Amino acid sequence: MLEIRELTRRFGDNVAVDHVSFDVPAGLMTGFVGGNGAGKTTTMRMMMGVLGIDEGEVLWQGRAITRHDRRRIGYMPEERGLYPKQPILDQLVYIAQLKGMERVAARTQVTELLERFGLGERTKDHLEKLSLGNQQRVQIIASVLPRPAALVLDEPFSGLDPKAVDSMVDLLREYTRDGVPVLFSSHQLDLVERLCDRLVVLAQGRRVAAGTVAELRDAGVPRFRLVLGGDAGWVRDLRGLEVLDLDGATALVEVRQDGAEQHLVAQATSRGDVHEFVRVRPALSEIYREATA
Numbered sequence: 001m002l003e004i005r006e007l008t009r010r011f012g013d014n015v016a017v018d019h020v021s022f023d024v025p026a027g028l029m030t031g032f033v034g035g036n037g038a039g040k041t042t043t044m045r046m047m048m049g050v051l052g053i054d055e056g057e058v059l060w061q062g063r064a065i066t067r068h069d070r071r072r073i074g075y076m077p078e079e080r081g082l083y084p085k086q087p088i089l090d091q092l093v094y095i096a097q098l099k100g101m102e103r104v105a106a107r108t109q110v111t112e113l114l115e116r117f118g119l120g121e122r123t124k125d126h127l128e129k130l131s132l133g134n135q136q137r138v139q140i141i142a143s144v145l146p147r148p149a150a151l152v153l154d155e156p157f158s159g160l161d162p163k164a165v166d167s168m169v170d171l172l173r174e175y176t177r178d179g180v181p182v183l184f185s186s187h188q189l190d191l192v193e194r195l196c197d198r199l200v201v202l203a204q205g206r207r208v209a210a211g212t213v214a215e216l217r218d219a220g221v222p223r224f225r226l227v228l229g230g231d232a233g234w235v236r237d238l239r240g241l242e243v244l245d246l247d248g249a250t251a252l253v254e255v256r257q258d259g260a261e262q263h264l265v266a267q268a269t270s271r272g273d274v275h276e277f278v279r280v281r282p283a284l285s286e287i288y289r290e291a292t293a
């Protein structure tokens with residue numbers, strides 16, 4: 001497990017990351033979200049030791065992370081750093097060797113990953129000849145070589161077409177199944193919702209929400225939708241509830257006082273038919289909007 005404890009980084013007067021703490025547990029995918037300039041890249045850079053830490057610490061398996069630990073963590077930085085004028089197979093094998101793999105094993109693994117990402121026919125092409133999305137695929141392969149102990153990926157999905165997104169999703173799921181902790185940042189909330197076990201939300205350098213998607217969806221003020229046989233206008237007169245929306249027989253309410261929803265149901269049944277009474281949980285996009293407002 002990776003643990004981030006009170007990480008803080010300032011650039012002059014700007015506190016880019018302000019006492020941020022969260023865990024990246026083994027075998028789970030943790031999504032890292034937040035608006036432009038929220039501090040995601042700066043946090044990841046500090047985690048990976050490419051940027052100095054002003055305050056706080058990063059723990060790996062319960063103790064302060066070392067340079068050796070970081071070498072075993074697959075990192076995909078925001079600035080992509082491969083050589084434009086080298087054939088992709090050669091440079092990926094070289095990177096794998098730098099990370100300690102034997103040449104033959106490296107070639108086998110790289111070839112397999114290139115096939116997987118639809119680049120099996122392009123192995124001899126120079127990186128610069130590939131489209132941006134295909135260059136991104138090569139970057140992904142570079143960051144997961146060899147089998148990493150953890151993954152820290154800065155916007156790995158940006159610029160990928162749906163097919164490459166699926167290949168990436170499959171790959172990340174394989175790693176998490178093997179117990180690898182994965183942290184990735186993204187602006188694509190639909191993808192984050194589909195993929196993530198856990199979520200960390202940053203706004204202006206601060207952690208404003210963290211937990212499983214279910215926990216976050218459960219955390220807010222409870223909302224209920226009520227559908228009656230007749231007009232629901234009387235709901236406005238009940239205490240402890242805020243009516244968010246009212247449309248004929250349907251009301252959307254927020255509970256402001258404990259137990260107010262029980263009173264609502266009792267009233268509704270005593271007045272006539274109740275067709276539906278359900279808790280409404282916010283979509284991730286709504287939680288995100290509220291947390292970062």
Ligand SMILES: Nc1ncnc2c1ncn2[C@@H]1O[C@H](COP(=O)(O)OP(=O)(O)OP(=O)(O)O)[C@@H](O)[C@H]1O
Pocket residue numbers: 011014016034035036037038039040041042043
């Ligand atoms: N090297 C730097 N020098 C000065 N300020 C910096 C530097 N790097 C980042 N910052 C500032 O730190 C803050 C956080 O930036 P960061 O890149 O970490 O955000 P982010 O969440 O990754 O944003 P985005 O989603 O746009 O990539 C911003 O205000 C940014 O301008």
